[in-house]
Amino acid sequence: MKRALAFGLVSAQFVLLAALALLPHGSLWPVNAGVLVAAIVLGAGGVILAVLGVAGLGPALTASPIPREHAPLVTTGVYALVRSPIYTGLMTGGLGLALFGASIWHAAAWLALALLLAGKARWEERMLVAEHPDYVGYGARVGRFLPGVGRLRRSA
Template sequence: MDADPAPAPFRLHPAAAWALVAAQFVFLLLLGFLPWGSLWPREAATIVIGLVLVALGVGIALAAGGALGRTLTPSPIPKADGQLVTSGVYSLVRHPIYSGLLVLGLGLIAIGASLLHLLAWIALLSILMAKARFEDLMLLDQYPGYRDYAARVGRLVPGIGRVRS
């Protein structure tokens, strides 16, 4: 009798991957264009803090995208000919582009001061967590060293969301 075959590698259907990307952009746009609220005073200090968070988030995402180079793709499906990057911002978190988008979103919440902004950010967080989990599964299949890397480095926040080795 033959041995059980190895489990097939996890692959996210491309349509599902692009649906996650589209949803991510919808919630980012909502964060930018929802009407302002009055959950807290929208004073100069609040606006400055929000703008600093937006700039920090953009900076993190751009640094992470630049570090990926030709491996960069908006889809959570990794490129077949890509390289595993574990240095720079990737030594702090496995999905720093997503982290940057979430920090940017926090800045937009500070500026927007509405419950709708908060709900849109929570939806964005949910989508980015799903993308990160799917991406992790595919990267585990694609790169032999990914499990050790994921055991050392948090998913979206340094030290949080490490994979058990």
């Protein structure tokens, strides 16, 4: 059941990212030079952050939100700034795509992606707390998606 849920969440994440890239452009707001620059900066920043997150995990990397057994807890590099840099990168890049897309459908897809990744991160963190006794202390120091924001309470 746990693996099926993990597969479903990862699949939904990719569907939403594909929707952000492939939905037809709208006219909810004008896509002028400023919006285009913001979309490019957010998209590129999101990709860079996600790649740094992937590279930083090393042997702990898995496509599933289920942590790899006996993998080390990574708290250095980009993980010293945020606990979920891959998810932050996906949300940031997705926001760039939504800005460029300029439709209510893009906005809805981005909101769905952000909510999905937030729920996925919370589920993943419960498993990480069970796997790594040091995770609660780490989570109390480091924000979930933004530095300092969404820190865990030590009683978690």
